[in-house]
Amino acid sequence: MSTRWLLALAMLVLYWGATAPARADTTCTVQPTTLAFGPVTATAVRDATTTFNVTCNTGGLAVLGSARVRLCIGIGDGSGGVGQYLPRRMSSGSNTLQYQIYRDSTRTQVWGATGNATVPNPLVVDLAYSVPLLGGSLTQQVTLYGRVPSGQSLTVGSYTSNFSGAATTIQYAYNESIIGDTTVPASCTTAVTGAKTASNAFPFSVTASVAPQCSTYVTSDLDFGTVTAATIASNLDRTTTIGLTCTNQTAWNIGLNNGANANGSVRRMRLGSTTNYISYELYRDSGRAQRWGTTIGTDTQTGTGNGSAQSVTVYGRVPPQAPAAGSYSDTVTVTITY
Numbered sequence: 001m002s003t004r005w006l007l008a009l010a011m012l013v014l015y016w017g018a019t020a021p022a023r024a025d026t027t028c029t030v031q032p033t034t035l036a037f038g039p040v041t042a043t044a045v046r047d048a049t050t051t052f053n054v055t056c057n058t059g060g061l062a063v064l065g066s067a068r069v070r071l072c073i074g075i076g077d078g079s080g081g082v083g084q085y086l087p088r089r090m091s092s093g094s095n096t097l098q099y100q101i102y103r104d105s106t107r108t109q110v111w112g113a114t115g116n117a118t119v120p121n122p123l124v125v126d127l128a129y130s131v132p133l134l135g136g137s138l139t140q141q142v143t144l145y146g147r148v149p150s151g152q153s154l155t156v157g158s159y160t161s162n163f164s165g166a167a168t169t170i171q172y173a174y175n176e177s178i179i180g181d182t183t184v185p186a187s188c189t190t191a192v193t194g195a196k197t198a199s200n201a202f203p204f205s206v207t208a209s210v211a212p213q214c215s216t217y218v219t220s221d222l223d224f225g226t227v228t229a230a231t232i233a234s235n236l237d238r239t240t241t242i243g244l245t246c247t248n249q250t251a252w253n254i255g256l257n258n259g260a261n262a263n264g265s266v267r268r269m270r271l272g273s274t275t276n277y278i279s280y281e282l283y284r285d286s287g288r289a290q291r292w293g294t295t296i297g298t299d300t301q302t303g304t305g306n307g308s309a310q311s312v313t314v315y316g317r318v319p320p321q322a323p324a325a326g327s328y329s330d331t332v333t334v335t336i337t338y
Contacts, residue, residue, distance in 0.1 A: 026174040026194065028056040028071055028127075032204035035146050037099065040208050042247065042307070043215075046148040047107070052202065056127050057137040058176060065131040066181050069174045072122040072188035073142065074113025075101060076167030078206065080160065085118040086110065087149070090208055092157030095248075097208055102145040111144065113169060114188070122171075126184055131176065146206065153307045154210045155248040164203040171197045212250035214305065214338045218243035222316045224280070232278075236318040237288070242334060244312070246305025254301045254312060255294035255335040256282055269328035276324045282332070283315040294335060305338075 031053040040046040058067040077083055080091035087098040103109045103123045112119025129138035173191030175182045185191035222240040246252055261268040261277060268277040284290040284301050292314065293299035301312055 026056060026058045026067055026069060026172075026176065028054065028069060028170060028172045028174075028196075030054050030073060030168075030170055030202035032168075032202040034204060035101070035144055035206045037146060037148055037206070037208035039211050040097070040148045040154070041150075041210075041213060042152055042154045043150055045150045046208070048146040050144050050146075051141045052144065052204075053139055054125055054127070054142055055137060055139040056129070056172075056174070058129075058131045058135055058174070060131070060133055060135040064180070065136075065176060065178045067127075067129055067131050067136065067174055067176050068182050068184040069125075069127040069172055070185040070188050070191075071125045071127065071170060071172035072114055073125065073202075074116070074122040074169040074171070075111050075163060076113055076116070076169075078161035078163045078167055080162075080206075085112065085116070088161065088206075090159035090161040090206060092155070092159045092210075095155040095157055095159075097148065097154065097159045097210065098152055099146060099148045099206065099208070101206070102147065105143075105145055107145050107147050113167075114171060122169075122188075124188065128184070148208060153248065155307070156210050156212050156250055159208045159210065161206045162203070163205070165200050168202045168204070169197065169199050170201040171195070210247060212247060212252075212305075212338045214244050214246040214250060214252055214336055216243070216245040216309065217334075217336065219334060222282075222314060224316065224318050231322040232318060232320050234320055238316050240314050240316070242312045242314060243309055244305075244336060245309045246307075246338060248305055248307040250305035250338050252303055252305060252336060252338040253296045254303075255296070255337070256292045256314070257294055257333045257335070259330040259332045261330050267330065267332075269330040271324060271326040271328050274324075274326075276326065276328075278318060278323045278328045279321065280316060280318045280330075283317065286313075286315055288315050288317050296337060300337075 035050045037048045089096045101111045103111045112121040171188040173185035173195035176193045261270045282292045
């Protein structure tokens with residue numbers, strides 16, 4: 001008789017416990033990694049991704065329970081943004097580089113934070129897992145999709161934006177059950193069991209680099225014109241230009257070799273395939289005192305890129321001489337080092 005009463009009492013306690021609210025605690029954390037774009041250029045879009053691990057743990061309940069969590073991951077402007085979200089910015093000293101962080105692979109949904117007036121769009125993550133007697137947990141990966149757009153005026157440097165404090169927040173609400181399933185919270189801040197908010201929840205960095213680069217080279221022939229006299233009685237001076245476009249703060253050197261017909265260090269134009277030549281010289285200055293060669297630090301032309309097209313003048317001179325009649329030419333190789 002007493003055995004039956006004990007069994008009935010145990011069943012009554014179990015039934016009462018199934019309807020009572022759970023009293024275990026749920027804690028969620030986010031483990032980030034750096035969003036690294038690597039080298040970027042002004043002429044091409046640069047995409048990058050990284051993953052964050054989201055983990056929720058629920059302490060032990062009774063029998064076979066479950067937990068449902070709705071978690072909002074908020075990302076602010078970062079240290080390089082200075083309040084800028086559209087687009088975000090990285091910095092290298094006083095220089096900036098535009099980029100953006102998205103919640104989707106098509107890179108149309110900018111990742112923001114709850115309550116942000118500019119981008120009120122955190123990433124919402126739902127987690128559902130069982131909670132047996134000793135507790136339960138679940139880890140889920142989320143992806144950050146980054147993009148550096150093309151067409152920017154770039155400056156050489158290493159760029160960074162650090163996210164911490166209010167720029168890395170999580171808000172999550174959770175429902176727990178002692179037996180069976182439960183419902184997902186209606187929002188990240190409203191739940192039957194509990195809700196939490198954490199700032200400085202997942203500090204991380206966004207990085208990129210801009211390397212020295214030159215492109216868009218333009219050269220034009222140096223034409224000394226036509227001499228009708230039998231001899232070249234005085235210096236014949238003409239100029240031409242070399243054009244290039246280099247990333248801002250790219251240090252460059254332009255070298256000119258001695259051409260295809262040089263005699264030692266004397267440049268010469270040749271009459272067809274004959275042995276007739278006209279000597280000439282190329283200079284870096286209008287006074288024609290600085291010969292143009294190929295030795296960096298000695299006789300090349302130096303400069304620094306500004307992100308726009310630049311033009312460098314080549315000063316040519318044919319000294320007095322008495323060549324045979326005909327059309328003379330030479331081919332000079334231009335070398336740009338940066």
